[in-house]
Amino acid sequence: MRSDATADGSALSADVCVVGGGPGGRALALALTRLGLEVVLLEKRDPARGAGPAFRGESVSPDGVRLLAGLGVWERVRGAAHRVDRLEIQDAGRRVLDLRFADFPYRYRHPAELPQDTLLAALAEQTARQPGSCTVLEPATAVGLLVEGPAVTGVRARTPTGTVRVQAPLTVGADGRHSAVRRLCGLQERVRHRPLERDVVWLKLPFPADWDRRVYRVRIAGDSHGLFLPCTDGTVRVGLNISKGGLRALRAGGLGLLCARIGRLAPEAGEAARGSLRTWSDTALLDIFTAEVPRWSAPGVVLIGDAAHTLSPVLGQGVNHALADAVALAPLAAEALGRDRRARGRALHTALDLFQRRREPDVGRSRALQLRQERMFTLTAPAATALRRTVYRALDASPALRRRVLAPAYFPGRHPAVRREQPSTPSEVTSV
Template sequence: MTGTGTGPPEVATGVDADAAAEVDADVCVVGGGPAGAALALALVRLGLRTALLERAPDGLRPFRGESLSPDAVWHLDRLGVLDRLAPEALTVRGLEVADAGRTVLSVPFADFPHAHRFPLELPQPRLLAVLAEAAAEHPGFLPLPRWTVTGLLREGGRTVGVRAATPGGEGLVRARLTAAADGRHSPTRRLAGLPAATTPLRRDVLWLRLPQVWSEPAYRIRIRGDRHAVLLPDSGGTVRVGFNLPKGGLRELRAQGVAALLERLDQLAPELSGVAGQQIGDWSDTALLDIFSTVVPTWWQPGLVLLGDAAHTLSPVLGQGVHHALADAAALAPLAAAALHDGGPAALDAALAGYQRRRQPAVARSRALQARQERLFTWASPPAAALRRTVYRALDAAAPLRRRVLEPVYFADQLSAQEEDQP
């Protein structure tokens, strides 16, 4: 089955998603983003009847999740969908950092010795559609679009499913495992009472799209003083521009008018100045992303587990969100499937605890890397900025050092798999 829509395809499942219903499944996945859709596909491939609830009718998420790191690409290959996605994706060849108008770091991804070495850029709705199409080829897939969780079903201290608002009234999904992949604000996490510590970071990101002006697809970071912008190409011939702003700084910038935004763009990326003046007419052509980090000490409780942003919200630095969503799904699915096929509640609880033990250190490493990079971007005094440029130039000059620093960012999962395969 193939399709070109932005949301999950219509699939004959015996369940009318637009009518109130009671659905029985092995697993109820809440949230149809990358984590939830990948988990649903992995579970149905392992023979589990899996319901996937997604409250958004079309899967559209502007300025989110278009970057697929090399490890994310590797996970998609293991899920069997990369061949469907690659023809529509843009292959990113390198990473460039310019500071004070001069290139201080240039990283060709071709230099890394891994099977999947290049990031891909793909609109998230298409990624979600392909994951759903692949899941729909298995008889156990139960897509439930426009179902919004309103409560958890509990029996004997365990979660045994969810209560949901549907287009036709109240619906129930009964399942031995409920997996919450419903984003960084996770209503399911809140309903479960799992504590989370949210820390606002010192900046927000203002996003806009402009026509692509570079011939070589690369991630570009532009720094000047304590200001920086990320420039991300996409498969549609445009570039996503993300400006860092002080937390709450959009109000001050808007008070200065669109001209102030264009001036900032001219300082950081003068190549885009001409097209920016033609494309950006008012603030409706931009989107603000509130940046915060969420640490969830415990990712599970009997019968329920968190994954993706619901378990660990990271900043957008280094493009780690989709990677960790897919990595969570890849780690959770075989552990949960083994317990659901062959064990009882105690085995399932042990599997959920094992999943958190496996994934939590990788998330912590990414969070620490992001924090270090964030601090580097904000060094503003002339001596600090000079030191920052020295750091980047040292990486640029030494390929072994560059590999040592960047492999944990982009290739950690492939490295781990190689180590596990060694006798």
């Protein structure tokens, strides 16, 4: 990487500029440096302020675990992760689905809860060990793109010490559901934005004493539902659905109304809420929508993760698809960037198109499953809710049906492996 001083600030050059230091951006930086490339990563969050909200972004699907293992990171974080064995859905107080992840025929078949700051630190530490190099600027906010002819050639970023220009033949927008790169390069204009019927209030509560800590719980009562997810810090992370734009009405009813809503779904958690919630600052609101970007790339720039395909929080797929994007993009980008300057532009165009074609089917299957779940969760008519329970009970009764419906989301692109009742290596004993 080269660093120079210019009249309007400093300048850096690299093979790739990654905008966004979340799991997708960090994983991409690692995958690229493993291939010997030079990377500049821009992260707008100030490290002095911590890792940001702790209410979400901690769930890693079985396929996410597999990808982290392939990047050499899983062994570094496994001790901090909390394995989940089951997914349980209760509707109107009765269990209608009890999904055991051990029943799937894959080596990595359990999801895990993992603090995001732990994951990001491990990705950064592993990146520092690679043959390539990664320069991280944080806090740094992308405020413009550098352009030469039709192609993006880098990023102009604002930092506490002034403006930095990062020259790179490839810029990657890994900057989330409200991506600045997507807006700056013109890919925002054709986004298909679909608001869903609800928002989610996230909060953490003391873990109920009689609950199994290795279970994801979904509780449904009428048109209300909540997610109850075990956390590595011993608490339970609660995602309570509310009507779209309904936070003002909920807050008008006070914390007592919030606790009552939680208690209707899970009396044990309702008691914990009444004993621990003191202020609305103990909660966070997540606006629920999906966004489909018809084209994930333009000359010299590509989007990954939520910037390219925003998903809902059902099944915790955002982090996992960002990791999958990073792993898929890195070898294609490295091969194209290895071409001589004259051939590089065409090679990058071909590589970025191929990247989207390879990744779009898996993302589409997860989105379709999520949207079906969202519709089922919001059913209210007696006949519709009875049908919902029938569907879940059918899944519960049929392992083949569970694999057909759920494997595309939890294990995209995977093939069943021979199961071992007694794992043959220490890593397989605790691998998830």
